[in-house]
Amino acid sequence: MGAGFLGSLTGLGGGIVIVPLLTIAFGVDIHYAIGASLVSVLATSSGAAGAVYLFKFGNALPHYHTFRPEQPGLRSAHGILRSALSFDIRGIIQLGIFLLIAIPITRVAIFALTFIARRDRLYAAVTLLVFGILAYSLFGNSKF
Numbered sequence: 730m731g732a733g734f735l736g737s738l739t740g741l742g743g744g745i746v747i748v749p750l751l752t753i754a755f756g757v758d759i760h761y762a763i764g765a766s767l768v769s770v771l772a773t774s775s776g777a778a779g780a781v782y783l784f785k786f787g788n789a790l791p792h793y794h795t796f797r798p799e800q801p802g803l804r805s806a807h808g809i810l811r812s813a814l815s816f817d818i819r820g821i822i823q824l825g826i827f828l829l830i831a832i833p834i835t836r837v838a839i840f841a842l843t844f845i846a847r848r849d850r851l852y853a854a855v856t857l858l859v860f861g862i863l864a865y866s867l868f869g870n871s872k873f
Contacts, residue, residue, distance in 0.1 A: 744770065775825075782818045799823065834863050 744766040751762035802808040803823045812820025837860045844853035 778818060778821050782822065785818065830867075834860075834867075837863060 744763075747766050747769065748759070748762045751757040751765060752759050757765075800819070803812055803820060806827065809820055809823045809827055813824040814820075837856060841853060841856040841860055844856055
C-alpha cells in the first residue's frame with residue numbers, strides 16, 4: 730500500500746517502487762516480485778474500473794421486475810473485445826465476466842487433452858464428463 734501511495738505521489742508506477750523494494754529490502758526472488766507487482770496493478774485497475782462504473786451509474790436504480798438484456802454489441806466475443814479495447818466500462822466488465830467463464834472451461838479442456846495424451850483413461854473420462862456438463866450447461870436448453 731505504501732508503494733502505491735509513493736508511486737501516486739511521484740507519478741511513477743507502483744512496479745517501479747514495489748519490485749526493487751521486494752527484491753532488495755525483503756530478498757524476494759525477482760520473478761515473484763514482478764508477479765506480485767502485476768497482481769497489484771490488476772487489482773487496483775479493477776477497483777478503479779469498478780469505482781468509475783459506480784460513479785457514472787451508481788445513482789441508477791435497478792428495475793428488478795423488468796429484464797433488460799445486454800446491449801447488442803456486447804453479446805458476441807468480438808463485440809465484447811472491441812468495446813473493452815475502446816475502454817468502455819461495460820465492455821471491460823463484460824470481458825471480465827467472459828474470462829471468468831472461459832478460463833475454467835479452457836483449463837478442463839487442457840486437462841482432458843493431457844490425460845488423453847498420457848493414456849490415463851479414468852481421469853480422461855472424468856474430465857471429459859465434467860467438460861460435457863459444462864458445455865451442456867452453457868449451450869443446452871436445460872436449466873439446472
